[in-house]
Amino acid sequence: MRRDTSHTPKHPHANPKTMYRVRLEDFEGPLDLLLFFIKRDELDIYDIPIAKIADEFLSYVRLMEEVDLDGVGDFIFMAALLINIKVRMLLPRPELDEEGEPIDPRRELVERLLEYIRFKEAAAELNEFHEQRGQHFVRGAASEQQSLFEEAMPETLVNTSLFDLISALRRVLIEASEEPVHEIEHREYSVTEQRGYVLDQLAARGKRTFVELARRKPKSFIIATFLAILEMAREGSVVLSRTEAADDFYVAPGHPPEFDEPLSTNGTLSTNGSSTHGHA
Amino acid sequence: MDMLDTQDQPLDVADGRVKEWTHAIEALIFAADEPVTTSQIAEVIAEVTQEDALSSEQIEVLIGQLNSDYEATGRVLSIQNWAGGFRMATKPEVAPYLKAFFSIDRQRKLSRSLMETLAILTYRQPATKPEVDFVRGVDSDYALRKLMEIGLADVIGRSESVGRPLLYGTTPRFLEAFGLARLDDLPNLREIEALLDDPAFNREKARLLMLEGLDAPEFASEEAEDQTDEENFD
Numbered sequence: 001m002r003r004d005t006s007h008t009p010k011h012p013h014a015n016p017k018t019m020y021r022v023r024l025e026d027f028e029g030p031l032d033l034l035l036f037f038i039k040r041d042e043l044d045i046y047d048i049p050i051a052k053i054a055d056e057f058l059s060y061v062r063l064m065e066e067v068d069l070d071g072v073g074d075f076i077f078m079a080a081l082l083i084n085i086k087v088r089m090l091l092p093r094p095e096l097d098e099e100g101e102p103i104d105p106r107r108e109l110v111e112r113l114l115e116y117i118r119f120k121e122a123a124a125e126l127n128e129f130h131e132q133r134g135q136h137f138v139r140g141a142a143s144e145q146q147s148l149f150e151e152a153m154p155e156t157l158v159n160t161s162l163f164d165l166i167s168a169l170r171r172v173l174i175e176a177s178e179e180p181v182h183e184i185e186h187r188e189y190s191v192t193e194q195r196g197y198v199l200d201q202l203a204a205r206g207k208r209t210f211v212e213l214a215r216r217k218p219k220s221f222i223i224a225t226f227l228a229i230l231e232m233a234r235e236g237s238v239v240l241s242r243t244e245a246a247d248d249f250y251v252a253p254g255h256p257p258e259f260d261e262p263l264s265t266n267g268t269l270s271t272n273g274s275s276t277h278g279h280a
Numbered sequence: 281m282d283m284l285d286t287q288d289q290p291l292d293v294a295d296g297r298v299k300e301w302t303h304a305i306e307a308l309i310f311a312a313d314e315p316v317t318t319s320q321i322a323e324v325i326a327e328v329t330q331e332d333a334l335s336s337e338q339i340e341v342l343i344g345q346l347n348s349d350y351e352a353t354g355r356v357l358s359i360q361n362w363a364g365g366f367r368m369a370t371k372p373e374v375a376p377y378l379k380a381f382f383s384i385d386r387q388r389k390l391s392r393s394l395m396e397t398l399a400i401l402t403y404r405q406p407a408t409k410p411e412v413d414f415v416r417g418v419d420s421d422y423a424l425r426k427l428m429e430i431g432l433a434d435v436i437g438r439s440e441s442v443g444r445p446l447l448y449g450t451t452p453r454f455l456e457a458f459g460l461a462r463l464d465d466l467p468n469l470r471e472i473e474a475l476l477d478d479p480a481f482n483r484e485k486a487r488l489l490m491l492e493g494l495d496a497p498e499f500a501s502e503e504a505e506d507q508t509d510e511e512n513f514d
Contacts, residue, residue, distance in 0.1 A: 133459030
């Protein structure tokens with residue numbers, strides 16, 4: 001557990017007041033993170049290298065805590081489960097079932113992952129039904145069709161996994177921690193400020209990658225920029241997509257937000273109910 | 281309701297009342313702003329004509345006849361069986377015009393967390409919140425509340441287990457919003473138990489299943505595609 005600490009910042013973020021809270025559950029959960037590792041490393045789901053995965057999972061969770069994403073608790077719970085399995089794998093004598101057969105401590109987790117995949121598959125099928133139904137129009141339902149899923153997140157704006165984004169954040173932070181620190185200035189960057197920075201950069205140069213935007217900057221700058229990008233992706237003012245490098249992602253201008261509508265200044269994203277666009 | 285003789289017999293087209301009934305059925309389905317059930321239709325016809333003349337099966341036959349007429353005369357309408365009732369709707373071919381008219385630039389979608397929660401409710405109902413949480417590995421409180429707010433899910437009872445937790449399920453509105461007549465119209469969940477019992481044999485299959493599951497947005501099951509094809513060739 002300890003050996004990863006060099007990669008992750010050592011204290012909680014100094015200025016929580018400037019922090020926006022992004023709801024993790026709008027993106028992906030702990031089982032998705034496991035599936036992300038399994039897919040990325042092309043692992044056999046029945047033979048997960050649990051020690052390695054548990055360590056990496058923990059380092060991601062630390063990063064999420066650092067960024068102060070809402071919903072990290074679910075990830076911590078899963079990290080504890082992984083550590084428990086890792087420890088059981090190290091027992092000199094394997095646990096036995098009623099019939100005296102050795103139990104693979106990972107089995108329960110594998111069953112859970114498969115079960116989860118099953119429901120993801122079912123969700124995709126339901127989505128198909130919903131799309132086909134959307135081709136039929138009924139009388140008096142125009143307003144209903146407009147508003148029913150009004151607040152649903154525009155998923156197409158994040159054409160990448162949240163974990164790709166966190167991988168990029170991790171890379172930039174690791175690089176930042178390796179840079180010699182020349183100035184001891186404790187400047188804090190706010191998310192609002194970084195929204196402006198990102199929009200300026202995109203206006204000047206069009207599509208940029210996260211690494212370009214955040215490289216060789218102070219930690220506070222990097223984290224605030226990351227949160228600003230997540231928030232703007234949720235609103236649709238930027239579009240995120242994959243780069244060839246697994247630990248970076250593109251940020252491109254999206255649909256401009258309604259300018260006459262000031263963005264809430266103390267805005268916490270965690271309510272997710274704040275969007276009232278288009279109900280008229 | 282008393283069953284009169286006419287209800288068990290095939291409809292006689294020469295019977296002048298059949299035309300009147302068909303008109304009534306068409307008018308009710310046209311004017312209603314939600315799916316109308318055959319028993320609602322039967323009650324209305326009985327009330328107006330003062331005779332219990334039609335069974336649900338016969339009403340379905342007459343609705344089928346209406347659909348054939350629409351088809352034969354090239355109408356853009358058809359009567360759909362959604363949420364256990366019947367509703368008049370436009371055909372997919374004219375969707376682009378309606379979308380333009382109503383300024384719908386892209387399909388409204390539920391976020392993935394709502395969609396996953398809905399899928400679990402659909403197949404596991406009645407389900408408690410802890411059951412839903414366990415499958416997803418996250419707290420589903422927000423997703424459940426949101427689904428209830430938009431009317432796709434609801435509390436449908438209390439469990440008999442300790443603490444009598446609330447039980448959640450899907451609503452008729454869910455069926456209508458997803459174009460389903462009833463829950464049984466959904467394909468079965470893929471069986472994984474079988475895979476688990478014979479890991480060596482099915483390992484590759486599980487791996488493929490996994491990749492499919494991860495590429496969910498583009499993913500469409502073969503079953504679903506088959507259905508679409510059939511519809512197109514009708």
